[in-house]
Amino acid sequence: ETGVTQTPRHLVMGMTNKKSLKCEQHLGHNAMYWYKQSAKKPLELMFVYNFKEQTENNSVPSRFSPECPNSSHLFLHLHTLQPEDSALYLCASSQDRTGGDTDTQYFGPGTRLTVL
Amino acid sequence: AQKITQTQPGMFVQEKEAVTLDCTYDTSDPSYGLFWYKQPSSGEMIFLIYQGSYDQQNATEGRYSLNFQKARKSANLVISASQLGDSAMYFCAMREEGRPGKNNAGNMLTFGGGTRLMVKP
Numbered sequence: 001e002t003g004v005t006q007t008p009r010h011l012v013m014g015m016t017n018k019k020s021l022k023c024e025q026h027l028g029h030n031a032m033y034w035y036k037q038s039a040k041k042p043l044e045l046m047f048v049y050n051f052k053e054q055t056e057n058n059s060v061p062s063r064f065s066p067e068c069p070n071s072s073h074l075f076l077h078l079h080t081l082q083p084e085d086s087a088l089y090l091c092a093s094s095q096d097r098t099g100g101d102t103d104t105q106y107f108g109p110g111t112r113l114t115v116l
Numbered sequence: 117a118q119k120i121t122q123t124q125p126g127m128f129v130q131e132k133e134a135v136t137l138d139c140t141y142d143t144s145d146p147s148y149g150l151f152w153y154k155q156p157s158s159g160e161m162i163f164l165i166y167q168g169s170y171d172q173q174n175a176t177e178g179r180y181s182l183n184f185q186k187a188r189k190s191a192n193l194v195i196s197a198s199q200l201g202d203s204a205m206y207f208c209a210m211r212e213e214g215r216p217g218k219n220n221a222g223n224m225l226t227f228g229g230g231t232r233l234m235v236k237p
Contacts, residue, residue: 041229042120042226042227042228042229042230043161043207043209043227045224045225048224056224088159090159090161092161103149103211104151104163104166105151105163105225106163107153107160107161107162107163108160109158109159109160110159110160110161112159
């Protein structure tokens, strides 16, 4: 148990559906991240939030829409996805950008998404 | 060019033996951090160990140690006395201090492709 939870753990959706992924961290961290992990590809950073402000959008298509209402919660809203978006979506959090091991990112268990 | 290279897609090790997982990295940043994560089949990425580029000694954390060879740009993970529960994917990752997010906020990790370790009873 790392203190980062994600729901749902599994999600199957059609291409016309709208769904949301939720991430919550109980570590008192200030930065939160969304990653995508596809089969046979390295982990890809999607978004970074620090103190609720989006600081990085790694050229992610607009069908993925993040939301960070506070430092403890992070959402990823999904709409009109494609089958190639099927992947494991991982959320992570870290203290802040102070350098050293305090920047260690702690991950949640992930949401395995299947787009039909 | 890949920033993090893990050349072993899969490895077997006998239970109770030690195993080394390779990781090489590429950066021109003098200040960086190296991380190892374990990902069991459940999917969660579990942080194992951290090494800073200016650390004089190799990092150790229980049965995990990091063989840091700065000149060779390698940061191999050594697992001693392997256990069946060590079977998982292992990822090496790097944070470059010269690559912060906007307003110097957040931190950016680059991951390698991973090594699947299988421990044999």
